[in-house]
Amino acid sequence: MNPPTPSKPSPPSSSSYSSPQTLLALINNILSIVLLSSLTIKSFTGRWQVIHSKLTSLGSSLSSLSSSPHWSENPLLQSLLPSLLSTLQRLSSLSDCCSISSFSGGKLLMQSDLDMASNSLSHSLHDLDLLLRSGVLHQSNAIVLSHPGPCSSKDELSFFIRDLFTRLQIGGIECKTKALESLLQLLSDDEKSASLVAKEGNVxxxxxxxxxxxxxxxxxxxxxxxxxxxxASANDESRKCVFEEGGLGPLLRILETGSMVLKERASAAVEAITADPENAWAVSAYGGVAVLIEACRSGSLVTQTHAVGAIRNVANVEDIKNSLAEEGAVPVLIQVLGSGATSSAQEKAASCLAILASSGEYFRALIVQQRGLQRLMHSMQEVSNSDTLEPVLRAISSLSKLDPSARLLSSSTTFIIQLGEFVKHGNVVLQQISASLLASLSISDGNKRAIGGCMGSLVKLMESPKPVGLQESAAEALVSLLTVRSNRKELVRDEKSVMRLVQMLDPKNEAVYSKKFPVMVVAATVGGGSSHGCRKRLLAAGAHHHLQRLAEMKVAGAHKALQRLSGNRIINTILGRTWRE
Structure with missing residues (x-):
């Protein structure tokens, strides 16, 4: 004999209850009825076993809810509890229909109704568990999303973030919108809060x-x-969280198909994420290379700037580098240099081209084929910002390794003169790259005379220990310019430069890490015909004594330079008289 089925109360209307306590009492009452009736089900028993398990979990969650000290104050329960009550009432009705073994109704319809009720129950369970895990039910004053003040403690801020994300996940559209607005305000007011959001929130x-x-x-x-x-932009911790939670792929999709506003924000996030080399590889996995190139080609100025930055970030990844070439990134980057792009976009495009140009002959040839060298040379005339000039000059330097490029650069008087200006007035990076180019290019004597005024700056650069390679580049550039007679005369007329050069020869002077560099310059200064005046000035400044010491120390080129400096008997006579005096 079957046990008697408990009588079921008629469903109350929403107006018959108002307080959370009343709602919870009704829910517990009908839950016990449905739990009991689910044990006597004769039809669709498989589905009801799953539902019974969920109802048991619900009973445990409701027990935890009622034991929380401030559960009734949370406004999210105003929508969650009525929805749960409605689901349980529906299940109660369905259990009546399934209590007989020979169900005669529409089986497919009943299966659909049971699945919908079961899914609704799962959603309510998820939201309840989320509320319980967040801890917001154990603290009062969680009724209003009040923004934490500047003196708020870390615990108060953590609670606010947990409460905010709870509302974001459980509430309706209006609640979600307000929660997101509060989150943006928090991140805007306090940059340090990004790490706490990544830790306490649900990114x-x-x-x-x-x-x-x-x-x-x-x-x-x-x-x-x-x-x-x-x-993604705030710090390493929060950026890592966005990437590890799988944010790059969805952000790239938004960058591909979103509105202009969405694309601008997504592009900024993608650039920030790819700034970490450990994340950059994933762009290719998400098919993001083509997306970034298209955003660079047709996006707004803001989107373009960030997209170019992301391309620059990923250009060092070998697989992505090849994809950039295949997808047509090079002509797009060159176009950015010549378009009405922002100065930041131009700087990033030039930096990316410099990376590609330094990667090998294939990329150098590709850039030159697209007239990238001419565009880079033109950019040197247009921009004055050193942040943009540096990558432009680095790219040109790499392209100069191709013979056609080297011939074009060597024959451009405008370009050579600008290199001389960079040596005199540029920052140390521009000075080093310019000096290196002056040393490597086959410059005409006329152009060497045109930039003779930068020789004093090159001598000064030879005293700079950093960056590595600067002293060598400056010395080699000087040796190249000193092949012109008028430049040799001009250099020795510069007393400061002569004194600097002689002081660098002193073995006790440790500023120049290799004495072969000033030795090279002295040898070039006194080399060639009609160098009597040059030798005389260097002798008078004391170069002979230091060269003699360096020759004894076996410094490369010192002996030959000493022979050139000693020249003839007249000079030797002058030298003897000078030392006696």
């Missing part, structure tokens, strides 16, 4: 909100994208 859910089909609300996607952009 994965923020990424979930980027789904174009979610809620049909552009504002939600815009706010979520903006928040992720800030988190």
């Amino acid at each position: 994965g859910y923020l990424i979930h909100l980027l789904d174009f089909n979610n809620y049909g609300q552009n504002s939600i996607r815009e706010h979520a994208t903006a928040a992720l952009s800030v988190l």
